[in-house]
Amino acid sequence: MRQRSNLIILFGIAFFLIGGVIVFLVLNDEDDAGPAVAPGQAEVTVFVAAQDIPPNTLGSEVIEQGLLTTDTVTGGTQPVGAITSAASLDNQIFAVGVSEGDVITTSQLAVRSLSNVSVPEGFDGVAVSLPFLNGGAGYVAPGDMVNIYGVYGTGDQAAGIATPDLGTEVRLPRTEMILTNVLVLDVSAQEGRSIDNAAQTPEGETTVGRASDGAPLTYLLALRPTDAERLIQVTSFATAYVSLAADGAAPVPDTPGSDGGSVLGPVSSDSAAPQG
DSSP, X not given: OHHHHHHHHHHHHHHHHXXXXXXXXXXXXXHHHOSOOOTTOOEXXXXXXXXXXXXXXBHHHHHHTTOEEEEEEETTOSOTTBOOOGGGGTTEEESSOBOTTOBOBGGGEEESOSSOOOOOTXXXXXXXXXXXXXXXXXXXXXXXXXXXXXXXXXXXXSOOSOEEETTEEEOSSEEEEEEEEEEEEEETTOOSOHHHHHHTOOTTOOOSSOOOSOOOEEEEEEEOHHHHHHHHHHHHHSEEEEEEOOTTOOOOOOOOXXXXXXXXXXXXXXXXXXXX
């Protein structure tokens, strides 16, 4: 009888030890697999830096270069502003460096530009602010071509004196075209390209989507570096004026300019109204 009792005790101890080993293995496996997700609790996929990301790296570059990986966490446990979609990195730039293993958040990012404009190769995107009327009074929109004129001898910073040029005297004030067929990349307070708007203009109306509050307009223009220098010079020390060019118009040849001595001269033969 005593021997039977001893066997029962031994079996009990054995079962106890085996159960303890099983519990230990299960708990250890859960720790290796990461935090457990309770049944019915949502999971969230977040983006994590696969390696160090230096500041000023474009969001599109980290994706193309494989600098990101993903991790799945329980909903509500992710950091505030955690990026959960690759689309959220479009037009973004890393304002700060990110260390390997860190979750990507909106606090690390900044908008790359105010609009998704594409600057043509070989050109600079040059921003200039012009008074409402000088800037086309809201008729000019992204995608349009403009001619730009310089008005010299006006304002506090203008020279306002006669300047010898190739043996002739150039009188100030003076107006002369400085650039032709300049592509407008973007315009503040504008709703789209003029030609597209015109196609949707109801009969009898002539303007759609134009700024009309008289506020200054800021243009982003596509300019060769040498042309950018010329425009910056004019907008800094004189006054610029833009005109809307016709769609498909050829660049305007060099013009003689106009000043106090020539403005009352003969009217050019091409100044007649366009013939329909």
